[in-house]
Amino acid sequence: xTLTEKPNIQKDxxxxxxxxxxxxxxxxxxxxxxxxxxxxxxxxxxxxxxxxTYSGCPAMDVISDDLKKAFSEIGKKVEVELVLSPxxxxxxxxxxxxxxxxxxxxxxxxxxxxxKDVLLGEKKLVKCPQCGSTNTHxxxxxxxxxxxxxxxxxxxxxxxxxxxxxx
Amino acid sequence: MPNPLIQMKxxxxxxxxxxxADNSLILAQRLGELCGHGPSLETDIAxxxxxxxxxxxxxxxxxxxxxxxxENKSEDDIALLRxxxxxxxxxxxxxxxxxxGYVIGRQFLFDFYHFMLMEKLQNSPDEILSAIAxxxxxxxxxxxxxxxxxxxxxxxxxxxxxxxMQEAINDLWRFTDELFYMTDxxxxxxxxxxxxxxxxxxxxxxxEVSEVLKESALTVPENKYFTKGGKEGVHSExxxxxxxELQYMQRTYPNMEW
Numbered sequence: 001x002t003l004t005e006k007p008n009i010q011k012d013x014x015x016x017x018x019x020x021x022x023x024x025x026x027x028x029x030x031x032x033x034x035x036x037x038x039x040x041x042x043x044x045x046x047x048x049x050x051x052x053t054y055s056g057c058p059a060m061d062v063i064s065d066d067l068k069k070a071f072s073e074i075g076k077k078v079e080v081e082l083v084l085s086p087x088x089x090x091x092x093x094x095x096x097x098x099x100x101x102x103x104x105x106x107x108x109x110x111x112x113x114x115x116k117d118v119l120l121g122e123k124k125l126v127k128c129p130q131c132g133s134t135n136t137h138x139x140x141x142x143x144x145x146x147x148x149x150x151x152x153x154x155x156x157x158x159x160x161x162x163x164x165x166x167x
Numbered sequence: 168m169p170n171p172l173i174q175m176k177x178x179x180x181x182x183x184x185x186x187x188a189d190n191s192l193i194l195a196q197r198l199g200e201l202c203g204h205g206p207s208l209e210t211d212i213a214x215x216x217x218x219x220x221x222x223x224x225x226x227x228x229x230x231x232x233x234x235x236x237x238e239n240k241s242e243d244d245i246a247l248l249r250x251x252x253x254x255x256x257x258x259x260x261x262x263x264x265x266x267x268g269y270v271i272g273r274q275f276l277f278d279f280y281h282f283m284l285m286e287k288l289q290n291s292p293d294e295i296l297s298a299i300a301x302x303x304x305x306x307x308x309x310x311x312x313x314x315x316x317x318x319x320x321x322x323x324x325x326x327x328x329x330x331x332m333q334e335a336i337n338d339l340w341r342f343t344d345e346l347f348y349m350t351d352x353x354x355x356x357x358x359x360x361x362x363x364x365x366x367x368x369x370x371x372x373x374x375e376v377s378e379v380l381k382e383s384a385l386t387v388p389e390n391k392y393f394t395k396g397g398k399e400g401v402h403s404e405x406x407x408x409x410x411x412e413l414q415y416m417q418r419t420y421p422n423m424e425w
Contacts, residue, residue: 052223052302054219054220054223054306055220055223055224055226055227055299055302055303055306056219056220056221056222056223056224056226057223058219084227084295084298084299084301084302085294085297085298085301085302086301087298087301087302087305088302119312139209140209140210140212140213141213141309141312141313142209142212142213142216142217142309142313143212144212145216146216146219146220146306150209150212164309166305167305
């Protein structure tokens with residue numbers, strides 16, 4: 001079975017899915033993050049297809065448990081299946097999710113070519129989520145989690161996370 | 168009655184998956200040893216991030232291997248309950264974290280190989296291997312960038328850093344040829360069109376690796392002595408210590424779960 005890029009999510013399941021968030025970025029729901037690829041209720045069981053952001057993402061187990069808990073509160077059983085293909089992309093984070101992420105203090109992913117430029121330290125394009133300046137520099141390509149890089153703002157001097165572009 | 172031909176094919180696929188997966192497991196374990204011991208906070212975090220990526224890929228491979236295993240094995244059984252001779256990883260990944268130059272050198276020599284393998288494996292007609300590779304290659308490209316940046320920084324750095332980086336490359340070079348050695352499972356799976364003929368990108372590997380070394384003011388070793396064995400289960404003296412640590416919890420408290 002192949003999954004298309006657009007997730008197949010049953011409408012009446014959305015309110016519950018919205019209550020489950022990424023444990024590393026609590027302001028971001030799993031829906032906004034784009035990791036739910038399918039959610040369908042059949043024969044009283046909610047079947048969810050979940051895709052990891054990175055292969056080793058430890059949040060997947062937690063998300064899976066949280067989904068089960070959220071649905072059990074309304075008396076529904078959940079089966080979670082982990083799918084790898086198609087591979088998750090930062091393009092799947094919703095615009096609302098990106099805004100929430102910025103408000104939370106994580107700079108949003110740039111386009112693929114711009115991402116490469118900033119990670120190679122060739123251009124200054126990442127906007128500091130604290131003061132909005134793009135006078136920022138890369139501290140480390142690997143940040144507090146696999147999906148983020150560590151940056152520092154040269155104007156307000158605050159360090160911050162940048163969500164790496166993944167395509 | 169089970170068809171012996173299908174059984175044989177499954178056994179080859181099973182061994183083939185382990186040949187790829189064990190490299191990631193053992194390297195992840197080596198990098199994990201550095202958690203809290205990296206030379207700086209940033210490199211510590213980067214190396215453990217890489218370890219986590221590799222472990223994640225390993226889990227995907229082992230889950231697949233467990234699914235097709237005939238003895239009803241679990242992912243954890245495969246990772247933690249084999250004896251040394253049953254691990255198929257190459258000798259390179261089990262080499263110790265002697266100093267930062269070795270950590271970077273080992274990573275650099277492995278990443279270029281790993282990237283080229285993933286590049287090919289993502290086109291495998293085996294849907295699961297292809298999916299793991301498509302996901303993995305995005306991560307491996309980061310690893311490759313990180314390790315080659317450090318090779319350049321150390322090679323083209325101070326006299327001391329150049330000396331240490333060169334020492335590591337000289338020492339680890341003898342393990343590179345094994346990356347392109349093909350086990351029976353690899354030969355069979357490549358004949359089936361599912362596996363990758365690793366020897367096909369050997370020349371490209373040495374060319375690209377040598378280019379980075381030259382750019383880093385380092386000398387490409389001319390050593391023609393190479394050693395192998397890991398892929399056939401004959402490991403270096405370091406492997407037993409790695410497994411002692413890796414398997415400790417499962418051996419001490421059998422069947423324990425998190």
